[in-house]
Amino acid sequence: MVQVTRALDTADGQDRPIVTAVGVPPSRIIVAWGDTPQAEYHGPNHRVRGAIQWTQEEDxxxxxxxxxxxxxxxxxxxxxxxxxxxxxxxxxxxxxxxxxxxxxxxxxxxxxxxxxxxxxxxxxxxxxxxxxxxxxxxxxxxxxxxxxxxxxxxxxxxxxxxxxxxxxxxxxxxxxxxxxxxxxxxxxxxxxxxxxxxxxxxxxxxxxxxxxxxxxxxxxxxxxxxxxxxxxxxxxxxxxxxxxxxxxxxxxxxxxxxxxxxxxxxxxxxxxxxxxxxxxxxxxxxxxxxxxxxxxxxxxxxxxxxxxxxxxxxxxxxxxxxxxxxxxxxxxxxxxxxxxxxxxxxxxxxxxxxxxxxxxxxxxxxxAPTATETTMPRLFGTTNTTECSELTPSTPSMFRNATESIVPTLIQEPSESTDSQGSANIHASDWLSLMVAATILSGMI
Missing domain, CATH: 2.60.120.230 (Jelly Rolls)
Structure with a gap:
């Protein structure tokens, strides 16, 4: 099990605010991790995905x-x-x-x-x-x-x-x-x-x-x-x-x-x-x-x-x-x-x-033109900086408690990397693994 915590609105231009209003479609989440300290491709069995409806009980x-x-x-x-x-x-x-x-x-x-x-x-x-x-x-x-x-x-x-x-x-x-x-x-x-x-x-x-x-x-x-x-x-x-x-x-x-x-x-x-x-x-x-x-x-x-x-x-x-x-x-x-x-x-x-x-x-x-970064730019993130942007948090009317934190829990799908009890074989102690997971979570919602 991997747990990641972040603010609903991080005030960072490379993050998306997480929408939690009643009736809004769920947030899509993708998380990947690695077993080594090197930043490299995680492989096909080191990722989880899901959808979270933050207001499910109210909905x-x-x-x-x-x-x-x-x-x-x-x-x-x-x-x-x-x-x-x-x-x-x-x-x-x-x-x-x-x-x-x-x-x-x-x-x-x-x-x-x-x-x-x-x-x-x-x-x-x-x-x-x-x-x-x-x-x-x-x-x-x-x-x-x-x-x-x-x-x-x-x-x-x-x-x-x-x-x-x-x-x-x-x-x-x-x-x-x-x-x-x-x-x-x-x-x-x-x-x-x-x-x-x-x-x-x-x-x-x-x-x-x-x-x-x-x-x-x-x-x-x-x-x-x-x-x-x-x-x-x-x-x-x-x-x-x-x-x-x-x-x-x-x-x-x-x-x-x-x-x-x-x-x-x-x-x-x-x-x-x-x-x-x-x-x-x-x-x-x-x-x-x-x-x-x-x-x-x-x-x-x-x-x-x-x-x-x-x-x-x-x-x-x-x-x-x-x-x-x-x-x-x-x-x-x-x-x-x-x-x-x-x-x-x-x-x-x-x-x-x-x-x-x-x-x-x-x-x-x-x-069908050839794809370029200018024909469909991503709505967040840059490729030439490692610093977070200093932006004022955006708080549209649909957001509730935009400074709250969330703690989604994602369970890995069964794969070749699971043990005999079916639990995920995740090296959660690797600081890089958690950093990569948190980065992907904040950037892909």
């Missing part, structure tokens, strides 16, 4: 209180046997008969006011998405994304006047697509992962939805990724045509695969000013999958544009030294999922701004 209590008067149904994998292959996408449909069997009224619409992930095989469920269909058996070409989950994501309650709509006239069946990872090709693993939807028959006035940006339909499939940036620009004509009023962004998820290094999504106002930036400085596919960016809700206005950038590290693979865009974990993606309200549509379809779609006013352009 759980708040969610439970707000769901007290609600009923519930769930989309589930029931004792599903995970294939003995590295990557698998499995689909599970909740049809109308199933929903009625769980008590959902068949003849009236409902408001989904909260969503709770119930992940069974956490080591193997990499991420999942849920789509709603206007038919009774998840078989229509028209579908709407309603939920995205990645490791660390907890239960979510919508604002009091906002909901996802379901039932007659809306989604009447739901498909859960689960991405399973089974890197050791173990046979016989069974999974009963589920997502529980809380609903009321009293319709709330505002409908929420999910906007997809970047390349959600993987139109770049087969294109070599290389090392560098892939930039998808959604034109201002998209929001200018679709929106008649501002929309509020509740959650923003950035998604890449195993070779992703950094990701960002910018909102650009008409005069060229970047008015919002969501960025992941260090992307780790095996930890994150879909990472919810730590941020307060914000608004997008008619005439705003989006710029999504995914950066990939230099890679060599079995297929002639190249990695391509595609659906498997060994291939790559660049997608942003945005939970927002009120819901917007065009030609009866959900609002989407994506690469190579047949609606020119909402079709993103794509370019």
């Amino acid at each position: 759980v209590l708040d969610f439970a209180t707000r769901m007290q008067a609600a009923q519930a149904f769930r989309v589930a994998a029931v004792n599903y046997t995970i294939s003995a292959q590295e990557t698998e996408y499995a689909d599970f449909c909740l049809n109308v008969t199933d929903m009625v069997g769980q008590g959902v009224p068949e003849d009236q619409p409902i408001s989904i006011i909260g969503v709770e992930p119930l992940i069974d095989q956490l080591a193997h469920v990499h991420h999942l998405t849920i789509y709603g269909f206007p038919d009774d058996k998840c078989d229509s070409l028209e579908r709407t994304m309603v939920y995205v989950w990645g490791p660390g994501e907890e239960a979510t309650a919508f604002p009091d006047d906002v909901a996802l709509y379901a039932g007659p006239g809306y989604s009447t069946s739901f498909l859960m697509e689960v991405h399973y990872d089974n890197v050791h090709l173990v046979s016989g693993i069974q999974d009963s992962t589920a997502v529980q939807f809380y609903y009321t028959t009293e319709m709330r006035p505002i409908e929420a939805s999910v906007l997809q940006l970047g390349d959600p339909f993987v139109q770049l499939s087969g294109t070599a990724v290389g090392a560098g940036d892939h930039i998808f620009s959604c034109p201002s004509s998209c929001t200018g045509t679709i929106l008649t009023e501002p929309v509020t962004i509740l959650r923003e998820y950035l998604h890449m695969h195993a070779h992703g290094a950094q990701a960002r999504n910018e909102v650009v106002r008409g005069d060229g000013e970047v008015v919002h930036l969501a960025q992941i400085d260090f992307f780790d596919f095996h930890q994150q999958g879909n990472q919810a960016v730590q941020q307060d809700p914000y608004q997008v206005l008619p005439g705003d544009s989006f710029r999504t950038t995914c950066r990939y590290q230099s890679v060599r693979q079995h297929d002639g030294g190249k990695v391509h865009f595609g659906l498997s974990s060994r291939e790559e993606m660049c997608i942003v999922f945005i939970l927002y309200y009120p819901r917007q549509t065009f030609s009866g379809l959900p609002w989407t701004c994506a690469y190579n779609i047949p609606f020119e006013f909402c079709a993103s352009t794509w370019e």
Whole structure:
């Protein structure tokens, strides 16, 4: 076990403040250590990762209180046997008969006011998405994304006047697509992962939805990724045509695969000013999958544009030294999922701004310049100094008790470096090990 203590806001320009407000996505943590006094690569078995929700008890209590008067149904994998292959996408449909069997009224619409992930095989469920269909058996070409989950994501309650709509006239069946990872090709693993939807028959006035940006339909499939940036620009004509009023962004998820290094999504106002930036400085596919960016809700206005950038590290693979865009974990993606309200549509379809779609006013352009430090600088840290910056602590309104200390506890995953009792074989007495762990912790959150 390794314990590290630091202030929530260190006032150091090379650290990120740790956000602890209720409802904010969890902090991602990566720690590495070495067994020798030399500063060198720690090796594959000397690292741990995790996600910490600092206000978990408050979030759980708040969610439970707000769901007290609600009923519930769930989309589930029931004792599903995970294939003995590295990557698998499995689909599970909740049809109308199933929903009625769980008590959902068949003849009236409902408001989904909260969503709770119930992940069974956490080591193997990499991420999942849920789509709603206007038919009774998840078989229509028209579908709407309603939920995205990645490791660390907890239960979510919508604002009091906002909901996802379901039932007659809306989604009447739901498909859960689960991405399973089974890197050791173990046979016989069974999974009963589920997502529980809380609903009321009293319709709330505002409908929420999910906007997809970047390349959600993987139109770049087969294109070599290389090392560098892939930039998808959604034109201002998209929001200018679709929106008649501002929309509020509740959650923003950035998604890449195993070779992703950094990701960002910018909102650009008409005069060229970047008015919002969501960025992941260090992307780790095996930890994150879909990472919810730590941020307060914000608004997008008619005439705003989006710029999504995914950066990939230099890679060599079995297929002639190249990695391509595609659906498997060994291939790559660049997608942003945005939970927002009120819901917007065009030609009866959900609002989407994506690469190579047949609606020119909402079709993103794509370019792939070579990565440089100026195209996507990290938001903290420098490479030519060993001194800490003397800065005034930043204390946005979302921070609580910004001078408090935190003591996260991380347990190493089982590996070749663990002893027969399964405890981590960590040389905690090495001062360098703790220094490296503390440095990585403070710099990567």
